[in-house]
Amino acid sequence: MTTAFDGPPLGIDTRSAVLDQYTVDETGRAGQRPCGVAYPANVDEVAAMVRWARATRTPLISRGAGTSLEGHLLAQGNELIIDLSQANSILDISPTDFTATVQPGVTRTQLNAATAESGLQFTVDPGADASLGGMAATNASGTTTVRYGGMRANVLALQVVQADGTVVRLGRAVRKSSSGYDLKDLIIGSAGTLGIITELTVRLHPIPEWLRSLRVSFPTVTAAVDAALEMLGAALPVSRLELVDAPGMIALNTFRGADYAETPALFIDIESSSEPAATAEEQEIQRIVRAHDAIDIAAARTHTERHALWADRHNLFFALKSRHPGSRFLVTDTAVPYSQLAAAVDTATRLGDELGLAISVAGHVGDGNVHTIIPFSDLNYAVVQQFSDRLVRHALAVGGTATGEHGIGLTKKKYLREEHGAAVDLMIAIKRTLDPLGLFNPGKVLDP
Template sequence: MISAALNGNIIVTATAEAIATVITDLRALLGERLSTGAAVRGHHGKDLSHHEAALPDAVAFPGTTEEVAAIVRICAAHRVPVIAYGTGTSLEGHINAIEGGICIDLGGLNRILKVNTADLDVTVEAGVTRMDLNAHIRDSGLFFPIDPGANASLGGMCATRASGTNAVRYGTMRENVLALTVVLADGRIIRTARRARKSAAGYDLTRLFVGSEGTLGIITEATLRLYGIPEAMSSAVVGFDSLEGAVNTVITTIQSGIPIARIELLNSAMIAAINSYSKLSYAERPTLFLEFHGSPAGVAEQAENFGAIAQDCGGGDFAWTTKTEDRTRLWQARHDVAYAAMNIRPGADMITTDVCVPISRLADCILETEADFKAEGFPIPIAGHVGDGNFHTILLYDHKDPDETKRAFALNDRMVMRALAMEGTCTGEHGIGQGKRDFLIAEHGEAVSVMRAIKTALDPDMIMNPGKILKP
């Protein structure tokens, strides 16, 4: 057993003998549902981010919570790392097995266990994806609103505290998870809460595990809030003379209490990118994509009030649609911004950034970021969940060029520190993973020591997704 103590944490690297013993024991438990094949390990050792792949020693495919617990107990007995895997769509190296170990693919936990239509909640296993859930409950008149773009697993969305385009109205995963079933580092199975909409009973363990990125335990089931499918939905696109005008429109809209469901900002460079990629023809100017939910009369009133605000702030003509296929095309174009931006510079590497600031500072943060990108000679495609101050830049660089790589990462660092100086955060929704561990310390300071204490209490041998969130 090799161990190293760094900055107050101990990372234990399992020996080859320990790994071999665990693989033997897991094969006895799972049979062919344990794989050591290079292709399977390669698939499970890399997410969608720029971080280099780090392969696990084996991949386990359990079918129940009890099997997950059995796998963890075997790994814990030999201090072998455990990494949970959902669909692999994370963006900060969350699933990379940087200390080796066993990857637990939760795709086999894919049952929708109970839909409680009267209580507007559902209990699902961790491997159910958001699209699968919505397809299953559509006939009940309900839907689950959190939409991060990718068809992510709901367990992974809980683990990374995901949000997306609907967060301005429906909140993030933090607000929409009622209870979790979690396998702890010693193999115990706990339920963090019941289905009641509120409780003052003890510590809020549900919120502790939401956003824990697999470092405290493995989420195997989740009870989630559901909402009625709106009677009417209307989407629109509107361009503005200036970025400040677009942001001021959003601020005024929210302050006026208009219950907008989605409101997304794309800068001129991103509009040009999606026009090319998605075969659209929007004017290349700062643009808002928006959507209203409610009754037909309510949606019409919301749109009218918003239109008046936008006109006062320099907004141009609206392109409205209520047809499902047109709305789907519009929001698919928004979800495809990363691919559209990559099309600007084919073959380039990509850093997807994720800062969030108070909405009153959003225009300042974006304008300063645009100026910084321009000064460094990088393309500047930006898209943001403008309703909550969160925006993303697609930073395209050539990793074969050491100078350009260095400048790209320095640019990202400056953007994060700019956001922190504006009382923002280094990540609005992607999480910390292995990519933003230094920024966590810059953001939270001494509070990180409390996080370390929680980690040590729940995972004393540091086997749960080691090296993520807290820098070893």
């Protein structure tokens, strides 16, 4: 089917300065230098590049905004980068269907700017202004997942270029279907190892009218977690439920010149459908947090107040950076069952003390997802690795996962069999079936 090509169907950028940029990722981690970069603008150009890559046995790494934290985008040998950031058109917004269809390079803030006038939003918010293709490839989620789910819940359909260069559509732009095998969710989270996403149809949700936010300080992590779980048990319409531990609050005090209690805090959003509902729900949350020994409660009711309250949570990483100037940072990403959540945070804190690391914890409590943020330098990188390793193994031992939302990439591959056992052989069989030549993001997620 494929024939020999004189050259690639698209121009390939091989300038040193450009290749250098693609050799190091957002975390500062370095890979091999890729052999070049191509910038396809649409599905036909991607498909042509894949057919050429197949004919020439060129391995490919597809990428969007480049915000991966787990080495997904680093070349291992002589890969060609397929940079989809220029395939960034919003193809359709259908307010009546609550859907949008986009090219993979569209970022979430770009999409949200376009849907706002319809009163709708794309809810998956991983923090970074990631591309939707990249977010699907890593099965991203984030702060709003407790209410709206992650990418699998919010992507209805995909267009994908397969390893043989053919194009398939997976899923349908309907709210539910029981037709055929769920290939859409197989591609989501596969990190470009099974196909290249060239189009997504996603769900949009109404922008809520009545929002309340709270910041509540607690004496202990356990008290904060217990309060959070009681809110979930009371079916309160919580849309963000974030934990910042004491070291994080101390860093925020310094960074913002604030005077918050230097103890673990929850940052909470509730989304209500009327003002009386918002008031009743906020009161119920206040009752719950007081019953769990809340030290300090700040409630934000106006847009300005809410923005100021959440600015702290969003500034946490910058506050830690400013506290540890010159450091690089590693962010862990385990998720555990709710019953293990307080113990997981305590384990991280104890491990940090034991290893002499200045860690802080920021957790998506509503999802059982714990991020530990660890400043490090070349001098103590081995210790930081040991910390991460022991934290992952603790999560796996209590029924958790090595990665709640960042993906396996390159860095978590070693835990795949510990987490999934013999199911890894099934993953390998599927990789071989979908990508028999192994040209899609080789060495990522698993080794076939």
